[in-house]
Amino acid sequence: MTWPRTPPIRASQDCWARWFPVCAGISLEYYFSFIDNEGYGCGTKLPHNVTGLVGVMNGYESDLRTGLSQQMVEIHEPVRNLFVIESTPDRILKTIRSNALNWEFLEKRWIRVAAMSPATGAMQIYRDGVWEPVSGDDEILGSAASSTEWYEGHREHLGMARIQMGVQA
Amino acid sequence: MTLEQLLLLIVAAPGFSFLLLGTAWLLGIPLRERITASFTKFVFLLTTVASAVLGRQMFSSGIAEVSLNGGPWFQAGAYSFQLDLVADELSLPLMGLTALLVGIVGTFSVHYMHRESGFQRFFLLLHLFAFGSMLIFSAASFDLLIGGWELVGISSTLLIAFFQARREPVVSSMHVFSVYRIGDVGLLLGVFALHYMIGTAESREIFHGIWPLQNTNLTVTGATVTALLFLFAAAAKSSQVPFFGWLPRAMEGPTPSSAIFYGSISIHAGAYLLLRIEPILIASPIASAAVIGVGLLSTLLGTLAHRVAADAKTAIAYAAMTQVGIIFVEIGLGFPRLALAHILGHAVVRTLQFLRAPSMLHDYHRVHAAAGGHLGVTGAFYNHVLPESVRTWAYRFALDRGFYDAFVQRMAANPVMALSLWLGSFEPGTEIPQTMYPRVTSADALKETKA
Numbered sequence: 001m002t003w004p005r006t007p008p009i010r011a012s013q014d015c016w017a018r019w020f021p022v023c024a025g026i027s028l029e030y031y032f033s034f035i036d037n038e039g040y041g042c043g044t045k046l047p048h049n050v051t052g053l054v055g056v057m058n059g060y061e062s063d064l065r066t067g068l069s070q071q072m073v074e075i076h077e078p079v080r081n082l083f084v085i086e087s088t089p090d091r092i093l094k095t096i097r098s099n100a101l102n103w104e105f106l107e108k109r110w111i112r113v114a115a116m117s118p119a120t121g122a123m124q125i126y127r128d129g130v131w132e133p134v135s136g137d138d139e140i141l142g143s144a145a146s147s148t149e150w151y152e153g154h155r156e157h158l159g160m161a162r163i164q165m166g167v168q169a
Numbered sequence: 170m171t172l173e174q175l176l177l178l179i180v181a182a183p184g185f186s187f188l189l190l191g192t193a194w195l196l197g198i199p200l201r202e203r204i205t206a207s208f209t210k211f212v213f214l215l216t217t218v219a220s221a222v223l224g225r226q227m228f229s230s231g232i233a234e235v236s237l238n239g240g241p242w243f244q245a246g247a248y249s250f251q252l253d254l255v256a257d258e259l260s261l262p263l264m265g266l267t268a269l270l271v272g273i274v275g276t277f278s279v280h281y282m283h284r285e286s287g288f289q290r291f292f293l294l295l296h297l298f299a300f301g302s303m304l305i306f307s308a309a310s311f312d313l314l315i316g317g318w319e320l321v322g323i324s325s326t327l328l329i330a331f332f333q334a335r336r337e338p339v340v341s342s343m344h345v346f347s348v349y350r351i352g353d354v355g356l357l358l359g360v361f362a363l364h365y366m367i368g369t370a371e372s373r374e375i376f377h378g379i380w381p382l383q384n385t386n387l388t389v390t391g392a393t394v395t396a397l398l399f400l401f402a403a404a405a406k407s408s409q410v411p412f413f414g415w416l417p418r419a420m421e422g423p424t425p426s427s428a429i430f431y432g433s434i435s436i437h438a439g440a441y442l443l444l445r446i447e448p449i450l451i452a453s454p455i456a457s458a459a460v461i462g463v464g465l466l467s468t469l470l471g472t473l474a475h476r477v478a479a480d481a482k483t484a485i486a487y488a489a490m491t492q493v494g495i496i497f498v499e500i501g502l503g504f505p506r507l508a509l510a511h512i513l514g515h516a517v518v519r520t521l522q523f524l525r526a527p528s529m530l531h532d533y534h535r536v537h538a539a540a541g542g543h544l545g546v547t548g549a550f551y552n553h554v555l556p557e558s559v560r561t562w563a564y565r566f567a568l569d570r571g572f573y574d575a576f577v578q579r580m581a582a583n584p585v586m587a588l589s590l591w592l593g594s595f596e597p598g599t600e601i602p603q604t605m606y607p608r609v610t611s612a613d614a615l616k617e618t619k620a
Contacts, residue, residue: 046285046423047332050481050529057480058332059421060341074284 012095013102016083020105023081028110031078033068041067077157081111089115089124089131173237175223176256179216179264180307183271183299186212190293205292206279212296213272216303220265223256233257233379236309251371253309259380259444259509260306263437266513267306270433270520271299277524278425287331291423298324302434306441311360311370314442318356318406321435322349328426329419341418348415352405356442359398366391376448381505383448392449396456399446400463407439407493408486409467414573416490420482428523431486433516436493440512443500450500457501464497473567476548481526487570489519 033041042048042065048056055064085092092115096102105111106126114125114134123134142161144150150161170178186208193200227235239252256264275295282288297320304317326349330342363370366387376383387395403409408416408431419431430436443450443460450457471491478484492515499508525532537543555563566572 044285044332045527046281047338047421048527049420049483050526052479053530053533058335059338060417060419060483062337071284 009091009095009098013099016096016102017099019083020102020111023083024105024110027078027081029068030073030076034073034078037070037073041073042069045069045071080109082114083111084114084116084123086116086118088117089126093126172223172226172232172235175219175226176235176237176254176307179219179223179256179268180254180300180303182212182216182219183296183303187293187296187300190289190296194289194293200289202279202283202288205289206275209275209279209292209295210272213268213275213299216268216299217265217272220261220268224261224265227256227261236373242313248368250312251310252313253371254307254313255309255372256307257380259441259505262509262513263306263441264303266516267299267302267434270516271295271302271429274425274429274520274524278423281425282423285423291328291331291426294324294328295426295429298328298429298435302438305438309372311356311363311372314445315353315356315360318353318402318438321438322346322353322406325349325419325430325435328422328430331422331426338421341421344418345415348405348412352402352412355398355401355403355405359395359402362391362395362398366395372445381444381447385448385452387449387452389453392452393455396446396449396453397459399442399449400456400460403439403442403497404463404467405439406442407436407497408490409439409463409494409497410470413467413470413490414570414577416486417478417483417570420486424482424523424527427482427486427526428520432489432519432523436489437496437512437516440493440496440500440508443497444505444508447500447503447505451503457503460501461498464494464499464501466494467491467497468494470571473563474570477564477567481529482523485519485522485526488522489515492519 037043042056043058047059048065048069049059051057051064055066057064092113096106096113106113112125114123115131116123124131125134126132139160142150142159143164144161145163145165147163150163151158190200190205190208223235226232234255234257236256237254239254241249242252243250275292278291278295282291285291301317301320301322301324305314305321306317308314308317326342326346329345330339332338360370363375367375369375375387376385378384385392405412416431416436420427422430450460468491471487471489471494475484475487475491478487492511496508496511496515499511551560551563569575
């Protein structure tokens with residue numbers, strides 16, 4: 001797919017300045033709530049008590065609980081955000097660099113960025129200041145006949161799988 | 170099935186379920202959530218239907234009382250304790266209500282408690298509580314009633330401390346347990362007084378006739394003493410003056426248990442006790458006045474504390490206390506049927522309110538959207554009827570929940586602590602905990618984290 005007109009750098013900049021913090025923030029919220037659910041998250045939802053119509057506390061008296069509950073983090077695996085942008089690596093870097101906040105998100109590795117060539121569809125991922133091509137064969141992809149077959153009997157986080165109808169894993 | 174067998178089924182089914190689940194747990198048989206859930210739903214559907222059938226049969230054939238003689242429990246000399254159960258106009262509606270509400274709360278909890286580590290423990294205690302409540306409501310003697318009273322007390326305390334890993338629930342649970350134990354003294358002494366004066370604590374020996382039109386042959390003094398002792402126990406169980414401060418502490422448990430204990434059944438157990446001794450209350454003007462006084466004070470305190478409470482569950486708890494206060498007043502004034510209807514209605518509404526408490530923000534948004542703006546503030550009339558100086562004081566009074574904590578600390582905890590330390594000094598080398606009544610503050614928690 002090709003864009004009818006390449007959007008100006010300024011427009012991309014503005015969009016990304018919103019997407020990066022929001023997505024990275026959600027990601028971080030899951031990450032910290034997951035690694036220490038009682039400390040950074042708000043623990044189990046069961047004793048929660050709505051306070052002052054602004055937040056929750058545990059039972060009769062406690063500090064306000066922040067972060068995500070056990071019931072939320074146990075069904076989502078915290079992962080670092082990966083933005084796949086359909087553009088050339090040079091243009092992406094130029095756009096990100098022109099906004100200090102966006103650049104910080106990428107440079108400090110709060111997010112990851114991959115470039116997808118508009119012409120060929122080839123992928124390159126930005127790692128430590130270098131664009132590395134991604135061939136797609138780095139990780140072996142599991143496969144299953146259906147989603148249910150892939151997750152049935154598991155409680156832990158699972159890797160990616162290709163759903164192929166009619167094919168047994 | 171005879172009516173007596175139905176009555177036995179209603180009372181025994183939750184007790185049997187408790188034994189079954191408890192045995193499975195003790196033997197280490199892992200039960201799947203689904204099995205416990207279906208079993209609980211089945212048991213309470215059965216008891217609800219049985220209560221309805223029993224009520225229908227009694228009503229259509231004009232039977233005022235179904236009693237079941239379970240034979241002597243144990244004997245001491247010439248005296249024998251009878252294991253008798255009774256279902257009449259007072260006890261059957263409450264047994265039906267218990268079966269229905271425990272069933273609803275149990276069904277709600279199947280999803281609410283899903284994947285919680287204490288899932289089985291919660292349902293085990295729910296069955297024990299239901300059995301205790303059924304015993305309280307169906308006991309034909311006050312001796313047996315004590316049994317149910319204690320089962321409700323212990324299951325209630327254990328559910329407050331449901332989250333055993335955290336410190337606050339355990340501290341709160343101990344607080345509630347102590348208040349219950351102090352209240353139990355009143356019930357025990359009341360039963361002793363009945364044994365002393367009449368020689369028995371069986372309802373049919375004390376009361377003559379059919380509830381609520383009964384009379385008693387106790388003397389005025391005897392009636393006053395007994396009724397005041399029972400009022401003491403009832404006030405502790407129903408969170409009335411002077412024992413009201415434990416109620417918000419009981420909110421540490423999971424929300425469904427708060428609903429069934431402090432919204433519907435347990436909090437009304439005290440009112441039930443007073444309704445049961447209605448003839449004794451009528452015989453004693455002093456005791457009736459005391460019941461009205463306790464009810465009025467609790468209503469006033471409850472409505473003030475409820476209005477300033479910042480969190481959902483405390484607010485609902487004090488609102489429940491307000492209504493129970495009004496029920497006490499109705500009992501004291503001699504309107505037992507009105508009080509019974511009030512209990513039934515209040516229990517149902519309050520259970521719903523408690524179960525909705527976690528969704529309070531959502532509910533407010535919906536109501537405000539539907540009403541096209543914020544709802545009017547209630548209680549604005551206080552601004553007109555109270556002068557400025559009183560208003561400030563009343564606000565502080567309400568915010569501090571009637572200064573209950575300070576009162577307990579000074580009048581009860583400190584003297585007991587001093588006495589314990591003094592007694593401890595006779596035994597050198599014993600380590601004495603310095604805080605018998607600990608309150609965890611964020612500063613303490615911070616210190617613990619750093620250490």
